[in-house]
Amino acid sequence: MHVLVTGAHGFLGSELCRTLLRDGLPGDEAGAPARPLTRLTRLLRPDGGASAALQADPRVRSVAGDAADGALLDTLVADGVDVVFALGGTLSSEAEADFARGLEVNLHGLLRLLEACRLRAHQPRLVYAGSIAAYGGPLPDTVDDLCRHTPQSSYGTQKAIAELLISDYSRRGHVDGRVLRLPVVIARPWPQPRPSVSDRVGALVREPLAGRDVVCPLEPDSWLPIVSMQSAVEALRALAGVPASAFEATRAMNLPSLSVQVRELVRTVQTLPAWRGWRRPLGQVSWEPDAALQAVVGGWPQRFDSELARRLGLVVDRSLPHLINRYINAHVESAAA
Amino acid sequence: MHVLVTGAHGFLGSELCRTLLRDGLPGDEAGAPARPLTRLTRLLRPDGGASAALQADPRVRSVAGDAADGALLDTLVADGVDVVFALGGTLSSEAEADFARGLEVNLHGLLRLLEACRLRAHQPRLVYAGSIAAYGGPLPDTVDDLCRHTPQSSYGTQKAIAELLISDYSRRGHVDGRVLRLPVVIARPWPQPRPSVSDRVGALVREPLAGRDVVCPLEPDSWLPIVSMQSAVEALRALAGVPASAFEATRAMNLPSLSVQVRELVRTVQTLPAWRGWRRPLGQVSWEPDAALQAVVGGWPQRFDSELARRLGLVVDRSLPHLINRYINAHVESAAA
Numbered sequence: 001m002h003v004l005v006t007g008a009h010g011f012l013g014s015e016l017c018r019t020l021l022r023d024g025l026p027g028d029e030a031g032a033p034a035r036p037l038t039r040l041t042r043l044l045r046p047d048g049g050a051s052a053a054l055q056a057d058p059r060v061r062s063v064a065g066d067a068a069d070g071a072l073l074d075t076l077v078a079d080g081v082d083v084v085f086a087l088g089g090t091l092s093s094e095a096e097a098d099f100a101r102g103l104e105v106n107l108h109g110l111l112r113l114l115e116a117c118r119l120r121a122h123q124p125r126l127v128y129a130g131s132i133a134a135y136g137g138p139l140p141d142t143v144d145d146l147c148r149h150t151p152q153s154s155y156g157t158q159k160a161i162a163e164l165l166i167s168d169y170s171r172r173g174h175v176d177g178r179v180l181r182l183p184v185v186i187a188r189p190w191p192q193p194r195p196s197v198s199d200r201v202g203a204l205v206r207e208p209l210a211g212r213d214v215v216c217p218l219e220p221d222s223w224l225p226i227v228s229m230q231s232a233v234e235a236l237r238a239l240a241g242v243p244a245s246a247f248e249a250t251r252a253m254n255l256p257s258l259s260v261q262v263r264e265l266v267r268t269v270q271t272l273p274a275w276r277g278w279r280r281p282l283g284q285v286s287w288e289p290d291a292a293l294q295a296v297v298g299g300w301p302q303r304f305d306s307e308l309a310r311r312l313g314l315v316v317d318r319s320l321p322h323l324i325n326r327y328i329n330a331h332v333e334s335a336a337a
Numbered sequence: 338m339h340v341l342v343t344g345a346h347g348f349l350g351s352e353l354c355r356t357l358l359r360d361g362l363p364g365d366e367a368g369a370p371a372r373p374l375t376r377l378t379r380l381l382r383p384d385g386g387a388s389a390a391l392q393a394d395p396r397v398r399s400v401a402g403d404a405a406d407g408a409l410l411d412t413l414v415a416d417g418v419d420v421v422f423a424l425g426g427t428l429s430s431e432a433e434a435d436f437a438r439g440l441e442v443n444l445h446g447l448l449r450l451l452e453a454c455r456l457r458a459h460q461p462r463l464v465y466a467g468s469i470a471a472y473g474g475p476l477p478d479t480v481d482d483l484c485r486h487t488p489q490s491s492y493g494t495q496k497a498i499a500e501l502l503i504s505d506y507s508r509r510g511h512v513d514g515r516v517l518r519l520p521v522v523i524a525r526p527w528p529q530p531r532p533s534v535s536d537r538v539g540a541l542v543r544e545p546l547a548g549r550d551v552v553c554p555l556e557p558d559s560w561l562p563i564v565s566m567q568s569a570v571e572a573l574r575a576l577a578g579v580p581a582s583a584f585e586a587t588r589a590m591n592l593p594s595l596s597v598q599v600r601e602l603v604r605t606v607q608t609l610p611a612w613r614g615w616r617r618p619l620g621q622v623s624w625e626p627d628a629a630l631q632a633v634v635g636g637w638p639q640r641f642d643s644e645l646a647r648r649l650g651l652v653v654d655r656s657l658p659h660l661i662n663r664y665i666n667a668h669v670e671s672a673a674a
Contacts, residue, residue, distance in 0.1 A: 099509065099511075103448075111440075136586065137585065137586025137587065138585075138586060146484075146485055147483075147485060148483055148484060148485040148486065149485065149486070149501070150504070150586040150587045151501070151504075151505070152508065152586065154505050154509065157501050157502065157504070157505035160501050161498050161501050161502070164486070164488070164494050164497050164498050164501075165494065165498070167487070167488075167494070168488070168491050168494035171489065172436065172491065174436075248474065248475075249473065249474025249475060249487040249489065250474065250487045
């Protein structure tokens with residue numbers, strides 16, 4: 001199997017690449033075992049990003065380029081790709097600050113990728129990282145698969161449009177797509193130079209565990225929908241194994257997620273290491289709510305129900321301690337070992 | 338006031354042009370009277386379409402061109418336009434039969450129009466003809482403003498995307514947009530060479546009243562959401578007078594409409610002329626349901642509620658006889674007089 005990952009320099013993208021190289025793709029629809037990767041093409045940022053790690057694997061080919069470059073996407077997709085994981089795009093804060101750039105990458109870039117797939121003889125499977133930012137405006141207490149999209153950001157608008165396009169291209173057989181709406185993914189293991197909203201939440205986990213103090217920009221009683229990076233990667237991988245026949249009116253779904261209060265998230269990060277016998281000092285959290293960030297987070301759905309994801313067998317973290325433990329196992333203890 | 342109408346060759350577009358030239362735009366937000374048109378630019382099909390009628394009015398300028406031609410749209414919008422009525426685009430059947438053309442006109446053409454508005458110093462108001470085809474898949478009995486979009490056609494997908502784009506451009510102040518989702522509009526007064534789904538429904542009104550027999554391609558008990566051409570035009574015109582402050586999470590809304598069964602529509606057309614004292618013979622209806630058309634119509638919402646349109650004061654036909662009478666007054670008796 002030949003897999004293409006766009007946005008492979010990101011923290012989800014790089015973890016997905018590692019997982020796919022180790023575990024392959026899920027088994028086929030008849031219950032066969034996982035299918036190993038024979039080739040992995042990684043589309044990285046033009047400057048290459050954090051690309052060194054997997055370069056020793058002979059199956060891996062790294063290409064640096066823009067996720068909106070149609071000619072490049074044509075070439076990559078035409079090269080016998082079986083599955084595309086489309087994670088490339090600008091982040092929420094960037095799409096809001098630079099409208100033209102967000103439109104170019106998140107809308108026109110996706111359209112070029114879909115057209116590259118449509119014009120091939122054999123249509124690849126496409127797994128797309130959507131976002132809960134597609135929701136916005138007045139929302140019910142629990143957002144289920146039937147809830148409308150009235151996004152209140154340009155990023156969310158572009159993500160909602162992506163769902164519509166991928167569902168239509170799939171209905172017509174031009175691609176075999178599926179879209180997973182991701183909540184806040186906990187957490188980037190490395191500090192970012194230009195933190196996104198979700199990284200500002202992620203910092204509440206990453207920084208104290210790295211022994212650094214952190215300012216919490218949200219009210220303690222704010223609700224957040226979160227998922228571990230491992231759950232997000234595993235759900236993206238699992239979606240690549242779902243047969244097209246499992247979908248009906250749409251290819252898009254919510255990833256079920258934990259809904260937690262910021263206070264609870266901070267407390268768990270502060271108390272869990274002691275239970276594990278840690279003696280290292282933890283960074284401390286101080287509180288300075290940021291009204292702009294609070295407004296963005298307050299506009300997100302707080303609780304999700306996703307009948308479709310449940311029916312497809314997507315599973316996520318059992319609890320907040322489970323989620324934090326997964327972060328510690330993957331990024332703190334392994335680094336310390 | 339300078340108004341641009343794209344798709345002005347269509348039957349809605351041409352009636353809208355006539356209405357605007359006669360009645361102007363709705364009064365301003367402070368309750369001032371209607372504002373007269375000083376200029377009307379009509380964008381017609383490249384072949385000019387049905388363009389002759391209004392050409393004698395010195396306020397009217399007719400331009401023939403493609404609704405997806407970005408350079409042309411730039412020129413037209415830059416020419417001091419106050420309000421754009423965006424009715425140009427491919428029809429449902431065309432967008433489904435020719436995917437690339439539908440995408441080019443209905444998606445890229447709209448994007449070019451929005452970009453032309455964004456890059457101007459003073460952003461125009463934009464009124465866009467949306468469609469109930471944006472709905473599809475499993476739907477509740479009554480479709481209200483909170484219902485999600487899972488369109489089951491490429492046309493519907495493009496219309497749903499248009500709503501998202503126009504809402505986001507408006508939120509950012511790049512344009513002052515509003516989208517009206519139209520149901521089946523009754524009816525084109527002239528027979529079409531390539532009938533659309535909505536014209537095949539319209540023919541059930543037009544043909545018998547013109548003395549011609551017609552084949553009904555739908556089951557007698559099918560439900561249809563319909564509106565008169567006059568109501569649709571008046572609602573589009575009214576939306577141009579609504580202040581931007583009346584909108585919240587979205588700029589899109591359902592036009593409230595009548596829900597009628599095909600049997601009732603046919604019976605009203607057959608009996609209403611006698612009540613008006615007609616002696617002319619009516620065309621007869623024979624029944625030959627077409628499974629493909631039945632599937633399309635069966636996928637539409639059957640009943641609508643639109644709290645937003647109601648709040649904005651949009652009104653439509655009071656009853657089916659009222660709707661049919663409006664058609665007769667406008668297109669049959671006036672032609673016979």
